[in-house]
Amino acid sequence: MFAAIDSKATVAAMRDSLDHPQRGARGLLAFAGPAVIASVAYMDPGNFATNIQAGSTYGYQLLWVVLLASLVSMLFQAMSAKLGIVTGRSLAELCRDEFPRPVVIAMWLGSEVAAMATDLAEFMGGALGISLLFHIALGWALMITGIVTYAILSLDQAGFRPLEIVIGALVAVIGLSYLAEMIITPPDWHAALFHSVVPELHGKDALMLAVGIVGATIMPHSIYLHSGLTQNRAPARNDEQRLRLVRFSNREVMLALGVAGLVNMAMVAMAASAFSRSAPGITDITVAYHTLTPVLGAGAALLFLISLLASGISSSVVGTMAGQNIMQGFVGFHIPMLARRLITMVPAVLVCLTANPMSAMIDSQIVLSIVLPVPLIALVVLSSRRSIMGRFAAGRKLTCMAVLATAAIIGLNLALLWQALA
Known part of the structure; x- marks a missing residue:
């Protein structure tokens, strides 16, 4: 029990499991954490925005995109975690060492743009949840979101485990909220399965x-972060232990991101069931909340806000962690967490106060998709080099x-660009 909440005890449990292999859930539990944190990026308010608009506008038709994106995300998150486990270094650090300096600087600047776009949706979602929930x-609400986010980030001073537990609890809130929503408003299962x-x-x-x-599903900052989250835990002493760590990581990725994928599909299905006929084409989270009350009742609307709040707070925490990891990896210096939080928070505050939040969230996800191929290409190149990964x-x-998968994402981006210019 103590090992579950204490970082040193957790590392000791991992060390013991690596030195004396255990089977079953007990052996896996100590290693759980990195994929759970990474999975938050796949259930952030940007997902709420795109999934609600997709479900309310096109019903179940885009479920196949959610499913395919979730499977691709599992592939790349597993590769990122493996890179960190085998090399003991993050993706950003390896990019700095392996690629020419002009390329590294361009990658860093692009990653910072992605971090700001990510924080835009996350911070905005948390603030909207607080604003609507507490009137x-x-x-x-923006101020409260910033304070709560920083308070959770401060848990890292006590080691990695307390922060992982809080993030895991918020992920559980999101998942359970949407499970309850599916019970309140059962989808058309035949249509959902067909369009998946x-x-x-x-x-x-x-x-x-x-x-x-x-x-919104395959997040650049999460790709970078996952490789860094495997550090400072229980490093492998030989290739046999590295192989064991990779297997533990792959299982956690499948479980954590599998749940995240199901939550995303549930978002689209709920929006299709609740809005596609009564309020088609919803482009505002506030409108979605106010529409839920007469359609499904106050309970469903409350669950929606609770899940949005949990999503906004948890993903804002993870986004700040990722931004810190990216900066430290690419340019080699560390800034105080509060300063990092303020740097990425300011653009979100300005947009929140001057633009339509839902439209801004969706636009931010398109920016992320455009930036996404950069870390994916870097990950594919580095993961295939024997000089880095060995056996x-x-x-x-x-x-x-x-x-x-990377080519397909680039193709989608090019198709969207062509459509915009036509």
Whole structure:
């Protein structure tokens, strides 16, 4: 029990499990954490915005995009974690060492833009949740969100475990809220299953939403962060232990991101069931909340706000952690967490007070999708180099899968650009 909340005890439990292999859930539990934190990026308010608009506008038609993006995210998060486990270094650090300096600087600047776009949706979502839940002005809600986020980040001073537990609890709140929503408003299961496996893109905005879903699901900052989260835990002493750590990591990625994928699909299904007929084409989270009350009752609307609040706070914490990891990896210096929080928070505050929050969230996810190929290409290149990964270098099949997935994302971005210019 103590090991579950104490970082030193957790490291000791991991060390013991590596030195004396254990089977079953007990052996896996001590290693849980990095993928849970990474999974928050796949349930952030940007997902709420894109999934609600997708479900309310196109019903269940874009579920296949959510499912495919979730599977691709599992692939790349597993690769990122493996890179960190094998090398003991983060993706950003390896990019700094392996690529030419002009490329590294360009990657860092692009990653900072992505961090700000990420924080825009996350910070805005948390503030909207507080504003609607407690009936206070958005300006005060923004301030409260910043304070709560910084308070949770401060838990890191006591080690990694307390922070992981708080993030895990917030993830559980999001998942349980949407489970309850599915009970309150059961989807059309036949339509949901059909559209999960049959690709369709009908309507002029369907491509834009598909790109937004990809950007909201496969997050650049999470790709960078996952490799860094595997550090400062229980480093492997030999290749056998590295292999064991990679297996533990792969199981956690499948479980944590599998749950995140199901939550995203539940968001689209709920929006399709609740809004596609009564309020089609919802483009505002506030409107979605006010529409839920007469359609499904106050209980469903309350659950929606609670999940949005948990999503905004947890993802804002993780976004700040990722921004710190990216800066430290690419340029090699560390700034105080409060300063980092303020740097990425200011653009979000300005947009919150001057623009439509829902539109800004969706636009931010499109920006993320455009930036996304950069860390994916870097991850594929570095993971396949034997000089870096040794015997753990990615094989030909895995590399081909990753290349095809990256090419598909680039293709979606180019198609959206072509549509915008036409």
